[in-house]
Amino acid sequence: MSSQVDEVSTQLEQAIAAGRYTPARRLPAERALAVQFCVSRATVREAIGSLVARGLLQRRPGDGTYVLPESDRRMAEVWLDMVQRHPALQGDLIEFRAMLESRAAELAALRRDADDCLRLQAAHAAVDAAYAGSDRDEQIRSDVAFHRAIAAATHNPVFSYLTSSLLKVMHEHVQLSLAGLQPQSSTAQQLRVQHDALLAAIVDGDAVRARAAAGQHMDFVAVRLNALAQRPRRAAARR
Amino acid sequence: MSSQVDEVSTQLEQAIAAGRYTPARRLPAERALAVQFCVSRATVREAIGSLVARGLLQRRPGDGTYVLPESDRRMAEVWLDMVQRHPALQGDLIEFRAMLESRAAELAALRRDADDCLRLQAAHAAVDAAYAGSDRDEQIRSDVAFHRAIAAATHNPVFSYLTSSLLKVMHEHVQLSLAGLQPQSSTAQQLRVQHDALLAAIVDGDAVRARAAAGQHMDFVAVRLNALAQRPRRAAARR
């Protein structure tokens, strides 16, 4: 904690947190920072490197170093790394997500306020609109936004945080799995029905129904993804 | 993603994951790695630096670079930051943990094999032994180990991973809350009973009972911690 690079990296982090360096505007050049902090460029490079590793900064050769906007920070680094290096974990992630979404739906039904309901209905309408069109990016974006709205309605930041992270990671990884989805297909219809039920249960404040609806939705998603991934089922006694 | 330091850092990470470098044994010196990878020492330093930032390695001046044992890796950085900066989130973390442990108990009951049962019983015995003594660090360690063993029995790495992270963070934060616990107090007795029930249900393969036991245990822990933290209850409609 007392090395020079820690010193520099801490100061940079605080400056970022304080908003002195904002996204889309670039940091002073490494050579300039070296002068400013009275250290060598190698030291400032290591400090920046650690912030890059933590997903706070981004380096662009020939251009400069930029602060990443909050939304792009890979907060889910943990899972991102796990999944990217071990695609076999995808099923395990789905299992985790099923638990998370079920509980989130339950809590959302118990705690949603009027604002939450408005946001949920708006997000739901956006999903419908997206699936009426053919922009797949928009479909994914709106779907993620809907599930994030549910998580937000729990009023538990941990749920919001993890849901955002998980969906970001999963959709990056399974983006293609939705690619072939036709708007009028039975799959799309089923998704719509499930979303409807989920929304209604939360707005009604019916925690039991909300949990059940989320569970069904997740089962459906799991089946679809497993069908694509074709990974072997886990046995009770393996090893 | 194609720079030389990424190349080196990826190779190092894979080597660590593959167990070619194990904890407590030090990595080759930076100068040696530079020769081995045919890059400069500065490059290898940056690669190592990023792994250090991610909590995989540890550098000791004058000594060497070491692989951190799994348990010491600060994987929970996300929550660690959240909790350290916003202690009010502790209740939210407990809520999350309750969900995680309930589901883990359920899955463990469904999937545990003979080895898992042995490990669970050993961990449970260790908890009893620790609470018979007065070493509080050991009590905490054994308690964490027990819950980790349950998570491991789910055979879902995501659960193991998150459980380890969460417990590490929470126990760092609430360590004092257990400090005054007397071995023969009613609290300690209740904890013991709850652990017994949890273990028995998992070994029996009774998922429903396991879930219920975990839920009761978490309720109990939440009450104890809330009593200490004295934080206001969340209202259904806030803001």
Added chain:
DNA sequence: GGCGGTATATTGGTCAGACCAATTTTCTCC
């Protein structure tokens, strides 16, 4: 004046070699 392409300056990426301080290892002497 506006526009397109080229030249220059700036920036991150990498390299080589050097010195320091902390630590380990080795050797020496009692």
Added chain:
DNA sequence: GGAGAAAATTGGTCTGACCAATATACCGCC
């Protein structure tokens, strides 16, 4: 054999240099 000093090793930092990618400024052309 053991304690202490000397040497070797290691991470931490610095300097100064070159490359490739990018941005910026410039200039000639329309």
